[in-house]
Amino acid sequence: MRYSSLLRHDQTLFRDPDVFCPTYLPDHLHHRDAQVRELAFLIRPVLRGGSPRNAILRGPPGTGKTTTVRRVFAEVAAETRRVLPAYVNCRQNRTPVAVYRYIFEELFGYAPPATGRHLDDIREGIVARLQDADASLLVCLDDANYLVAAETYNLILYQLLRLYEGWDVRSAGVFAVTSDLGMNLYAEADGPVRSVFHPTEVNFWPYTKTEIRGILADRVRQGLYPGVMSAPILDRIVGIAADEQDIRVGIDLIRAAVMRAETDGRRQVGHGDVTAASRTVIAPVLQARAAGLSAGERTLLCRIAERSREGADMASGAVFEEVQDYHSIGRTTYHERLKRLAEAGIVDLVPGPGRGREREVRLRYGPDEVTAVCTGPEEARIARQPGPARNS
Numbered sequence: 223m224r225y226s227s228l229l230r231h232d233q234t235l236f237r238d239p240d241v242f243c244p245t246y247l248p249d250h251l252h253h254r255d256a257q258v259r260e261l262a263f264l265i266r267p268v269l270r271g272g273s274p275r276n277a278i279l280r281g282p283p284g285t286g287k288t289t290t291v292r293r294v295f296a297e298v299a300a301e302t303r304r305v306l307p308a309y310v311n312c313r314q315n316r317t318p319v320a321v322y323r324y325i326f327e328e329l330f331g332y333a334p335p336a337t338g339r340h341l342d343d344i345r346e347g348i349v350a351r352l353q354d355a356d357a358s359l360l361v362c363l364d365d366a367n368y369l370v371a372a373e374t375y376n377l378i379l380y381q382l383l384r385l386y387e388g389w390d391v392r393s394a395g396v397f398a399v400t401s402d403l404g405m406n407l408y409a410e411a412d413g414p415v416r417s418v419f420h421p422t423e424v425n426f427w428p429y430t431k432t433e434i435r436g437i438l439a440d441r442v443r444q445g446l447y448p449g450v451m452s453a454p455i456l457d458r459i460v461g462i463a464a465d466e467q468d469i470r471v472g473i474d475l476i477r478a479a480v481m482r483a484e485t486d487g488r489r490q491v492g493h494g495d496v497t498a499a500s501r502t503v504i505a506p507v508l509q510a511r512a513a514g515l516s517a518g519e520r521t522l523l524c525r526i527a528e529r530s531r532e533g534a535d536m537a538s539g540a541v542f543e544e545v546q547d548y549h550s551i552g553r554t555t556y557h558e559r560l561k562r563l564a565e566a567g568i569v570d571l572v573p574g575p576g577r578g579r580e581r582e583v584r585l586r587y588g589p590d591e592v593t594a595v596c597t598g599p600e601e602a603r604i605a606r607q608p609g610p611a612r613n614s
């Protein structure tokens with residue numbers, strides 16, 4: 223750190239640092255009018271004394287699902303008292319009691335007492351609140367795929383959607399959200415749930431590069447002082463976020479690069495700040511994407527990274543042939559593993575010209591970073607060395 227930064231520690235480049243927080247709710251929601259309209263349409267029956275309808279919200283990470291629901295819930299709460307919206311983060315709340323506690327807190331503005339309150343007590347509190355308000359309950363189960371993994375999805379849905387059966391309340395609506403595109407939240411519902419769960423599917427498509435630019439430029443305008451981030455620097459960050467297909471990477475990169483410039487006592491972000499920031503921002507993203515891979519998928523990924531580093535032919539057939547030298551697997555298993563790597567957002571399978579169904583396997587990340595996450599750091603070092611040691 224330079225002495226100048228110590229002297230100028232009171233000078234900040236952030237006009238509003240909260241704008242770059244993960245929980246920040248933007249004033250303006252870009253490019254999601256269709257989804258907002260669709261959700262509003264599903265909620266509208268409450269204005270005529272009916273109940274909200276159900277939905278499944280699907281889209282890859284960072285496509286604005288959570289932001290859209292929170293925005294819609296905030297506007298609905300301001301507009302009508304006929305529905306009480308409750309947003310539940312299921313990544314952190316996977317048991318029925320945790321989910322009901324969260325709903326309670328959303329409805330009352332404070333948590334139920336930590337001890338002495340069982341599920342039934344909490345539910346009674348929620349029901350009393352709904353009866354007092356003569357309102358319907360609308361629950362967003364965000365990242366509901368975590369409930370499926372915890373095997374609580376059906377129980378929670380069943381209880382919420384049939385709340386009206388045991389209690390004198392209107393039927394509730396549920397918006398179930400998932401970023402796991404391999405999971406069909408409707409198919410995961412069992413018979414008793416399906417008889418009351420008829421969700422409309424609302425899709426959130428990945429943002430285009432132009433859309434990413436618009437969203438990030440808006441954040442920069444709101445969160446930074448003028449002149450801190452030049453257009454070429456922002457453009458570079460937009461390019462990285464678009465390559466990663468993850469707008470969060472863009473937001474995190476802006477914050478990290480600006481903090482670096484600020485710590486250094488400079489008034490403007492430079493390319494060096496972006497380069498340094500991208501190392502710290504991208505590694506955890508890749509780590510998260512690789513977290514769910516099986517051992518076989520990791521082995522394949524390692525081989526792909528190595529070929530890519532060597533500049534070898536990346537046609538899927540050529541990769542398959544070479545993989546056989548290390549690890550004998552059938553063609554079907556190979557293609558399944560390849561598909562999983564693409565679904566995890568680590569490789570792209572690009573159709574090649576004149577190759578029929580052949581695909582080019584293209585890594586989205588640098589081969590060294592990929593090797594580091596699919597093996598430990600020590601194995602990554604060995605994998606980088608030429609020679610027979612790496613075959614063992």
Ligand SMILES: Nc1ncnc2c1ncn2[C@@H]1O[C@H](COP(=O)(O)OP(=O)(O)OP(=O)(O)O)[C@@H](O)[C@H]1O
Pocket residue numbers: 243244246247248250251252253254281282283284285286287288289290400401426437469470473
């Ligand atoms: N349309 C948008 N306009 C403005 N900001 C957006 C928009 N979409 C996403 N963002 C911002 O991008 C980040 C990620 O959005 P969000 O959390 O809503 O994505 P998500 O689809 O819920 O992702 P995940 O599936 O990983 O939970 C947030 O910081 C959010 O403010």
Ligand SMILES: [Mg+2]
Pocket residue numbers: 287288289364
């Ligand atoms: Mg989300």
